[in-house]
Amino acid sequence: xxxxxxxxxxxxxxMGQEVTLRCKPISGHNSLFWYRQTxxxxxxxxxxxxxxxxxxxxxxxxxxxxxxxxxxSFSTLKIQPSEPRDSAVYFCASSTGQYNEQFFGPGTRxxxx
Amino acid sequence: xxxxxxxxxxxSVPEGENLVLNCSFTDSAIYNLQWFRQDPGKGLTSxxxxxxxxxxxxxxxxxxxxxxxxxxxxxxxxASQPGDSATYLCAVRxxxxxNLFFGTGTRxxxxx
Numbered sequence: 001x002x003x004x005x006x007x008x009x010x011x012x013x014x015m016g017q018e019v020t021l022r023c024k025p026i027s028g029h030n031s032l033f034w035y036r037q038t039x040x041x042x043x044x045x046x047x048x049x050x051x052x053x054x055x056x057x058x059x060x061x062x063x064x065x066x067x068x069x070x071x072x073s074f075s076t077l078k079i080q081p082s083e084p085r086d087s088a089v090y091f092c093a094s095s096t097g098q099y100n101e102q103f104f105g106p107g108t109r110x111x112x113x
Numbered sequence: 114x115x116x117x118x119x120x121x122x123x124x125s126v127p128e129g130e131n132l133v134l135n136c137s138f139t140d141s142a143i144y145n146l147q148w149f150r151q152d153p154g155k156g157l158t159s160x161x162x163x164x165x166x167x168x169x170x171x172x173x174x175x176x177x178x179x180x181x182x183x184x185x186x187x188x189x190x191x192a193s194q195p196g197d198s199a200t201y202l203c204a205v206r207x208x209x210x211x212n213l214f215f216g217t218g219t220r221x222x223x224x225x
Binding site: 031033038042043044045048050055091093095100101102103104105106107109 | 144145147150154155156157158159162198202204206210211212215216217218
């Protein structure tokens, strides 16, 4: 299995631009999570999906952030408009089964200038 | 809200030493606890997962213990190697929730 796949790995953009991060979970996993990691706040959950349905989006910082999961093999996290304080590493993780061990992707390092 | 603390924040040891990393959490109502490793600029690699009903899990040179009542977990690394150098994160999954609450990590350096 290829593991959780994220793209792009690095993104540099200017303030005000739209940014879309992508994630492909491990095949057969029915839960998908988006996390953000910063030096100041560590790892924080933004949103998670179960069977393609958003279950908890209380971690989404503002209306500028939105996430979708149109099918079991693809999810996007969109920031519009982006701001410098959105600069962070964004991780996607997936899990399934009784023990719910989460497996993380390599992350997308976002820099907003 | 569950809060997870890891002490120390950084640790340096000479190669070959055994070491213990600590994790504490404020709410004992957990479903499981997971230890991860993160290398610089990389994602998280799952090391061990302990269910709330378990006391410990072992994988190779790693042993993780869980004392739910006291809100503590430890990760024991035997015969440390330079390749063990990384940041180690513990994460707690509360009962009834799917999400994980992460500690701030312990940055480990094993000196050759």
